[in-house]
Amino acid sequence: MNDTNIKWDTIFYGRKWVSNIIETIQKKDVLHSFYMKRYLMRAMMAGFIISIISVFVLMVKTTFAPDVPLGVVNMIGSITFSFALVLILFTNSELLTSNFMYFTVGLYYHLIQPLRVLKIFMLCFFGNIAGAFIFFAILRVSDVMSPEMVALLDQMIHSKAEVYNFQNILVRAIFANFFINIALVIAMQIDDVLAKMFVMMFGVTIFAFMGFEHVVYNATLFVGQLFYDFSAVHALGMLKNIVAAFIGNYIGGGLIIGLFYAYLNDHGQFETIKKANKSQQLTK
Structure with a gap:
């Protein structure tokens, strides 16, 4: 069968999906090349x-914990955390883990x-x-973080930096970014804003509830501990987590x-572009 007769858009996502991805890449590349400060600011906003x-x-x-079963508290927290991806995407901020895809x-x-x-x-x-540094530097001069919140932060970081080994973090990180990006792939096919938000939120909710590892989220938690409980910082454990989560994500x-x-x-x-790039590489 001649594959030129295949209507790709009826089998997979097709040209429209690829075009959207490529357009996004080109915008990011131009922004990084000619407006690096603005690109950096977008990343800082994320x-x-x-x-x-996270706070x-x-x-x-900590508010619901005394009166609500732990599983329900974790689910509420996971849904709450899913707001982050919606805010990041709709503000055109730059998040490392979506750039991976x-x-x-x-x-x-x-x-x-x-x-x-x-x-x-x-x-x-x-x-x-x-x-994250800018946010926690501002927050530190307030009393928003209660002792209970700091204790929970320390508990979470202890697990991530000291209890989990490299392989455990790596596998958890693979599934974390799988759910984030599969949600993005689906959301790209949807025009309705509310439906798009729902899809993005359920992907994040799954990874957050299951305790998977997200390199940027973990890094912000580590920054928070630097400001609120520096004596508890475990530098090597944090580095291990960042490296494993980065690779896994x-x-x-x-x-x-x-x-x-x-x-x-x-x-x-893109065969023409591929051939042109290969020719350039051979002539160098």
Whole structure:
């Protein structure tokens, strides 16, 4: 059977999905290339938002904990945390873990060089962490964080940095970004705003309730502990968590989702660009 007769858009997501991804990549690449400060500010806003929602979750859990069963408290906290992705996406902020999917698609189609992608990842991650530092520096001069919230923060970080081993964090991180990015893939097919928000929220709710590992979320928690309980900081454990979560998140969002759907939707639409890039590499 001649595959040129296949109507790809009726089998997979097709040209529209790929075009949306590529358009997003190109915008991000241009922003990083010519407006680096603004790109960094967008990344900082994402870290700022996650930090706000992280504190919100701590407050929700400590408020409901005395009177509500633990499972219900965790579910409420997970739904609460899902607000973060909605706020980040609708404010066009730059979150590292969603970029894993976008730029892996670009790598598959040879639309961007690996070194450039790595630079964008590092700048985005730095911006996410910088946003967390700014938020907690402001919050620290207030009394928003109660002793119960600080104790819960320490408990969460103890598990992430000291109890979990590298392999455990890695696997948890794979599934965390799988659920985030599969929700994004579905949301991209939906025009209705409320439906789009619902899809994004249930993906995050699943990973949060199951205790999976998100590298940016973990980094914001670690920053919070630096400000509120510096004596409890376990630097090596935090570094172990960041490295394992970073790798796992890339596998879950970049390879399992990004590479998978890039291959499924590949119908030769970028063959000319691929050949041109290969020719340039051979002439260097």
